[in-house]
Amino acid sequence: MHIEPPFIAHTHEVFNQSNPLEGYNSYRGDSALQALVRHHGAGWAEAELDAHGARCGSAEVYEWGFQANAHKPQFASHDRQGHRVDLVRYHESYHRLMALGLEAGLHSKPWTDPGPGAHVARAAQYYLQAQVESGHGCPLTMTFASVPSLRLTPNIGEAWLPKILNRAYDPRNVPHTEKQALTIGMGMTEKQGGSDVRANTTRATPLAAGGPGELYELVGHKWFTSAPMCDAFLVLAQAPGGLSCFLVPRWCEDGSKNPIQVQRLKDKMGNVSNASSEIELRGALGWMIGDEGRGVPAIIEMVSMTRFDCMIGSSAAQRQGVAQAVNHAAGRAAFGNTLIDQPLMRNVLADLQLEVEGSLALTLRMGEALDKSLAPGGNEHEKLLLRLGLPTGKYWICKRTPLHTYEAMECLGGNGVTEDFIMARLYRDAPINAIWEGSGNVQALDMLRALSRSPETLETWFVELATTRGDDPRLDAAVQNLQAEFADLDDVEYRARQIVDQLALTLQASLLLRAGNAAVADAFIASRFGGSFQRNFGGLPRGLDIDTLIERANPHS
Structure with a gap:
């Protein structure tokens, strides 16, 4: 039998509240973006942008953004048996956002399919996805941005770029040799230098003759290294010939762990879905990118x-x-x-x-x-x-x-x-x-x-x-x-x-x-x-x- 609650229980009804902004198409609802995409030569991409706008405006993808930020990345230096693992665990929603961006080619399309409007189209698509959640954009951006630098050294570029440019996501904590899709990070900032990277103290010693594409051993630290679960990092270090750039993988070619040790994750006010870390390079191996002494260029x-x-x-x-x-x-x-x-x-x-x-x-x-x-x-x-x-x-x-x-x-x-x-x-x-x-x-x-x-x-x-x-x-x-x-x-x-x-x-x-x-x-x-x-x-x-x-x-x- 249904019993009506007493009148005193009826305090109010919910009205005069706006509906959540979700379940809409963020491209179709943005006339400024549409006009500028056409104006700057990327009108050919509108069908894909429209589809991505519908996805990014969905309630499901918005919820991924909320969940990825509600559950911050968690760091474990060692596994339960005491082995050093330097593992950062992310919420599943973060991985879904990463997969959405990488499978859409936000890290690769202008490089794999260059032509009129390619960067404009990619920027417009990135603009749609970044409206939902910004933290996962950091590894997407770094992976995208690494390509011109890696192309400076052909033998490294030829070995790494096919997997970097692959439109797929593989978050497993395994060597890059076992993956078909890779992400790239960056390590420039040190405690004493900040933006003054020429004050960096990290040292790089050649294992043989040295030079572009050759292997060096790096010892030092980095004060800000975001997305520490990337498969490799572009890092600045002082080589015998001056400040140079290196590609430092998380795992060595033989499958052993490269000694890149995460000291802690930064406790940031924002951008919390994206882990930012302090790392120590304890004899980490890396290949020189570009010429020795030309790390900044x-x-x-x-x-x-x-x-x-x-x-x-x-x-x-x-x-x-x-x-x-x-x-x-x-x-x-x-x-x-x-x-x-x-x-x-x-x-x-x-x-x-x-x-x-x-x-x-x-x-x-x-x-x-x-x-x-x-x-x-x-x-x-x-x-x-x-x-x-x-x-x-x-x-x-x-x-x-x-x-x-x-x-x-x-x-x-x-x-x-x-x-x-x-x-x-x-x-x-x-x-x-x-x-x-x-x-x-x-x-x-x-x-x-x-x-x-x-x-x-x-x-x-x-x-x-x-x-x-x-x-x-x-x-x-x-x-x-x-x-x-x-x-x-x-x-x-x-x-x-x-x-x-x-x-x-x-x-x-x-x-x-x-x-x-x-x-x-x-x-x-x-x-x-x-x-x-x-x-x-x-x-x-x-x-x-x-x-x-x-x-x-x-x-x-």
Whole structure:
């Protein structure tokens, strides 16, 4: 017999709560991404991007992200019998995310299938997956980025690249000789050096004659080695001829364990699904990559690509943040009106979307530059554009993301700061890309270094900006101000951040003009170069097409 509970048990019903943002297609719901994919020559990839967007927007894959972060990696130095194993165990959801990315070729497609739009298409697909969870992106990125460095030494590249480029995932703790699919990590940072890798103290001694592709013994430490279960690592060490780059496998060719010993895992504020470790190299064997004494140029081939992926990942975090904010605002009412219909909230949401528009435009333009510069014969303009564009984009986009994520989180109110919602994780993860692969100061100084070593890079930048000269007087004035900055070289290092800010904003504005959406370009230029531009979002001037911006921000549009 059914017994009605007493009236006092009926305290309330749940209403005025937005539905979770899941079960949608994150590519189909992103008109800005679709337009830029076509604009930068990757329209041929739309069917695959659409399929990946449906997968990444599913409730199942979102849950993988939550579970991979709820269950941090666990480290065991020894097995139960006392043998040294240096084993890091991950939650099954982390492995599922890794398999999703590797099987999609996020680590390999532009290398195995190069051509017009290849890097753009891969960047767009990575952008979709990074919105779900960022930690697993670290080994995906490092594996992808290792390819140019490994190609510097043909005998090593020929032996390792077929398995590295294989679109499969094998997380087993077994020698690389027993696997058909491998992942690659990187070890540069040491306690005493940080970004100053020339201060590294790890030593490499040749076992025979030495030189490119030859075997060395490494003794030393690394203060930050992420994804320590990768099958091998690109490592910097001091060889007799100077700082050099080495490929150091976790297992030796004979199947014995290479003495790479994990000391502990870092207890990080964010990026927690990805293990980051301190390691000791106790006579570890590794092959020299590139020439002896040329370790920085060798590994910078990898670092350039990891910086590009930092741009993608931070742009993805911005997109996920504004999508969550709009989804919440559309399903929540306050003070008599739905949040998304309230003027001040619309100002905030539109401004957040403008940041995404600029970040994505700059990122995919660099993807196009990669495609053109790596094509047979290369393209000198595109190579020079990358030399300035990668540090500029990495600095600006990654630097803007924590503030952007905080503002998007605030749109959700109290829900935004609880771990049940993705915004809390996005906020904890947001500073990571700005710090890793060279912090803000390193990027700004790298910009100045590029100009001092190759002054033609600055001319290339202004040639790029000249494509929209005369299209908008406000942008023209901003470009003139930028030129004036470079005309005055006094205290240029002190002013480096101010200069790189202007480099980024002027190119973003020019790219948005070229992309063809007048409402977006006008709003970006009016807000970023007008007198009202400020650090807080939600200060857009009057007279802009806010409706268009909100529609482009809406993941359900």
